[in-house]
Amino acid sequence: xxxxxxxxxxxxxxxxxxxxxxxxxxxxxxxxxxxxxxxxxxxxxxxxxxxxxxxxxxxxxxxxxxxxxxxxxxxxxxxxxxxxxxxxxxxxxxxxxxxxxxxxxxxxxxxxxxxxxxxxxxxxxxxxxxxxxxxxxxxxxxxxxxxxxxxxxxxxxxxxxxxxxxxxxxxxxxxxxxxxxxxxxxxxxxxxxxxxxxxxxxxxxxxxxxxxxxxxxxxxxxxxxxxxxxxxxxxxxxxxxxxxxxxxxxxxxxxxx
Numbered sequence: 001x002x003x004x005x006x007x008x009x010x011x012x013x014x015x016x017x018x019x020x021x022x023x024x025x026x027x028x029x030x031x032x033x034x035x036x037x038x039x040x041x042x043x044x045x046x047x048x049x050x051x052x053x054x055x056x057x058x059x060x061x062x063x064x065x066x067x068x069x070x071x072x073x074x075x076x077x078x079x080x081x082x083x084x085x086x087x088x089x090x091x092x093x094x095x096x097x098x099x100x101x102x103x104x105x106x107x108x109x110x111x112x113x114x115x116x117x118x119x120x121x122x123x124x125x126x127x128x129x130x131x132x133x134x135x136x137x138x139x140x141x142x143x144x145x146x147x148x149x150x151x152x153x154x155x156x157x158x159x160x161x162x163x164x165x166x167x168x169x170x171x172x173x174x175x176x177x178x179x180x181x182x183x184x185x186x187x188x189x190x191x192x193x194x195x196x197x198x199x200x201x202x203x204x205x206x207x208x209x210x211x212x213x214x215x216x217x218x219x220x221x222x223x224x225x226x227x228x229x230x231x232x233x234x235x236x237x238x239x240x241x242x243x244x245x246x247x248x249x250x251x252x253x254x255x256x257x
Contacts, residue, residue: 017048019239028058031061048077050064070097076092078105091122105117115143125156132148150163180195208221
């Protein structure tokens with residue numbers, strides 16, 4: 001069992017980027033319970049990335065919590081590829097006027113994996129902004145669940161919040177669920193949420209296959225392109241290419257549907 005706790009306390013006008021990577025060997029049973037406690041003081045910038053590449057017998061139960069003060073900017077990013085069961089709860093709390101937060105995640109489950117994400121975008125000050133983009137894919141008999149809440153308090157007038165969750169089901173036995181929620185206490189806001197669950201667009205596959213691309217390769221290209229929007233927003237750009245390769249490898253070892 002492993003219980004890491006990371007505290008980020010970014011002082012006024014400071015900037016920090018932190019990457020945590022969780023790795024274990026296949027066949028080794030383990031439980032990882034990581035906790036992130038991040039605070040961005042006035043005009044501070046916090047960038048955080050968690051990468052889950054745990055083995056097939058590992059469980060992860062994580063909690064990420066961030067607080068943004070006046071005019072701060074926070075990015076919480078997650079890439080989840082490993083583990084037998086992985087659950088991450090992420091809360092981004094905007095406490096200072098003009099603060100901004102983004103949450104992005106890429107998750108890909110295969111075999112009998114289960115990925116479970118729960119998010120909160122809490123606006124507790126005027127003219128705050130939040131943007132969430134989670135994209136996932138499931139193959140074989142894997143499962144994923146996303147549950148998200150945008151909560152805007154009565155005093156958070158002029159706030160803007162977006163929440164988007166997109167899921168691809170790549171096998172008949174795979175299953176994904178998306179549950180977006182809004183809790184708004186004032187009218188002077190702009191909010192939207194969107195969620196989709198479904199197979200790859202047949203038109204995209206047809207376009208590639210009609211130009212001589214092998215069907216398996218066509219599916220791989222579409223899935224990788226689907227995730228590029230998230231990879232482009234990771235706080236460390238040099239990690240995008242190797243993580244994209246890890247997704248490609250995972251696609252290549254999928255079980256027959």
